[in-house]
Amino acid sequence: MSQVRAEWPLYEVFVRGKRGLNHVHVGSLHAADDQMALRHARDVYTRRNEGVSIWVVRSSDITASSPDEKDPLFAPSGDKVYRHPTFYDIPDDVPHM
């Protein structure tokens, strides 16, 4: 038996559940190329009408934040409580706020 070349690359799969919703990450799979990844994604992740649209992207093409830098990366939003509507005291009798 001849040696199988390197493993098929890993793809991440995103599915839009229905019109009006975002694509959401549902899992991953291996495929030789983009078209095969799309077909496999259909078979593996949408056997029961789970989606109306699929995105596949090679895992190696995704840039992710590192868990180690969690605090420094997200700190700027943590200390800006004034970005939230609940920061502001409005009397209860003011309507439609």
Place this chain on the structure above:
Amino acid sequence: MTAVDDATPGTDPELVASFETTISHHDRIEPRDWMPEGYRRTLVRQIAQHAHSEIIGMQPEGNWLIRAPSLRRKAILLAKVQDEAGHGLYLYSATETLGVSRKQLTEMLISGAQKYSSIFNYPTPSYADVGTIGWLVDGAAICNQVPLCRTSYGPYGRAMIRICKEESFHQRQGYELLMTMMRGTDEQRAMVQESVDRFWWPSLMMFGPSDADSPNTEQSMQWGIKRHTNDELRQRFVDMTVPQAEALGVTLPDPDLRWNEERQAHDFGEIDWDEFWTVVKGGGPCNAQRVAHRKRAWDDGAWVREAASAFAERNAS
């Protein structure tokens, strides 16, 4: 907590503390988080075994695909076997997030370095077995799997949520198949009873060794990987199944099976643990056949995988 045992010299104590805080808050651990080596190893073993079970689990029922008695039954069985393949793939993906490759996993299954559920080493000589597997084997799997939806490792829990949604179809199609046969001839009813007689005890064995002989359980529960002990889940399965057997009109082959008013649970007989360990260690009726079949499929598919890679390479250049 005991995760500290795994901390190799030089492990940042802050990382260990952060891991343990996440676990104690019942939050999820995600792939790129630091985790103790023992936690990672336990997960790889458990998720891979689960994935292999789904893949090998296609064989006993696949046996009946070309012999299903009607187009309706064949379409249902095809969908079910396809689901098992899908479940295997969800779980392999989850395992791969722990740094093991798909190829390694397949090789560990074929070499016997990793196990799969002992239930799939029993033969399916009767068509009624398709129904019994759906009812009892998938029923036991559901008992095991529902609590795993809340397991501490994120990718495993998410895979289990998808799987549990689909398992309900598996169990119901099996029970309906058996109900149909029970409404048929005496011969068909006898087929159902004979099948239940063969699968009852192996189904109870699916929950693994008794708690006294399950050294990994305590640590797995501390890590939030498992949520219940083997014996707790086995008891839950028995209590769920007894009324289903009554409704179906079959007898479960255990003379010691009876309701215990005091415990508000069923007492049941002792599992043949010698048989359990024999099958786990490779001596079951179909162990060799199952792995040989998987190996053949893997070897015979090599040229397809190579051709697809070559095609992709040529198109990319």
